[in-house]
Amino acid sequence: MPLAGYRRPDGRVGFRNHVLVLPTVACANGVVNAICRQVPEAVMLPIDSGCGMLKEDQVVFAHTLANLAGNPNVAATLVVGLGCEAFKPDQAEAVIARWGKPVKAIAMHNSGGYAATVEQGAALARQLLREVADLPRVEVNPGDLVLGLNCGASDPASGLTANQALGVAVDHLVDAGGSAIIGETTECVGAEKEMAANAVSPELGQRILDTVRRFEDHVKMYGADLSTGEPNQGNMEAGLSTLEEKSLGCIRKIGSRPIVDVIEYADIPSKKGPILMDSPSYDAPSVTGIVAGGAQVVVFTTGLGTPFGMSIVPVIKVMSNTPAFKRMEDTADLNAGTILDGEETIEQAGQRLYELVMEVAAGRRTKAEELGENQCQIWRITLTL
């Protein structure tokens, strides 16, 4: 089946064609939601910060926001802000314009108040929708796909079924020239040596170890330790015996092909293949960073189930066991519990998942898209002032 997508000016390919209404600060979420109620074909991302940040976090915030707008699933962006925040609407507009896609900006302080901003914003959003409505899908190849990977609400089955199947799907994609980004640096603790050994060079292997060590050191600043209490009581009751067992099950998501790079949060990879992105394990900031990195489709493996989704990318939910799949079926797209039930091998489930990824890229909507689920969080590295 040929793959088709939207070729953007920077050469990357989108598999959705969204007009994104993007707040530059949490204060603008209300206005942005009001605009989207008037223009339901547009989408938004909820932004929970943008102010009260140290310089280090201001840099991460602006970088991530600009790269979210740059994600190739986004056809055009309307930036909405107040005017006093760290990354002002006109600054954001100038940076986002570099992607070559249509962008507009309004600041509430200059627009005549709340209602006037909503009216102007809605008019601009409709204009952007008209501009991008006729953009064509062209034939592309799997090399244009960057798959985001995440696991959350895991159980011990995740490492045996869903993550294993995802690793097989990632191998297929990488063999076809595509890329996959895994985050959740904290979940690598206990498995970092294996990850480093599977890097494309010893130098990259060392950088992977350094990245994991850096996160551990950051946690130690607060007097905490990522390895104590791992696995936790619930994990052990459920069957996980050691830290490595848990982490090794987690990193199976990235598959078996050599890791080609390790990148900083929200960076766009410059290489193709399996990539590690430094990010927290908490789902919302992890997926946000990976989507800022350009992932057009996300696969999210889970044992207990979660409705997680994000407006600008389809998030495919893969359940690790059949009883949980039945309990959460209206949030889940694929059941990998068939592996435990003896109905499928890991390879067969992985092949089925790969085919689903291609269907979703071609336009099939995920449960999260149908539910309108929409989480977004930009990683706060330091503190809130």
Place this chain on the structure above:
Amino acid sequence: MANSTAVIVIREQDNVGTATRDIKAGELIRTRVGAGEVCVTAAIDIRFLHKIALRDISTGERIYKYGAVIGEAISPIAAGDHVHVHNIRSLWGRV
């Protein structure tokens, strides 16, 4: 009674398998491992998603799951034994 899906083994070098359902002491388990098959009798009840030894494992021997080392035995483990925090420990930080 033999049941081929009661235990899942991910890689050929794994010396533990994972229960895909609750297993009763005395059950004969037959499971595919790579191209071959392993037979083991459960020595004790093994809960869903807990591990069972596929062969005898000596003290200090590495435990393999998903083709990787997940820890080492801290006491002798017989084929069919429950493998968990009481007889294995993490190697993280030790090597």
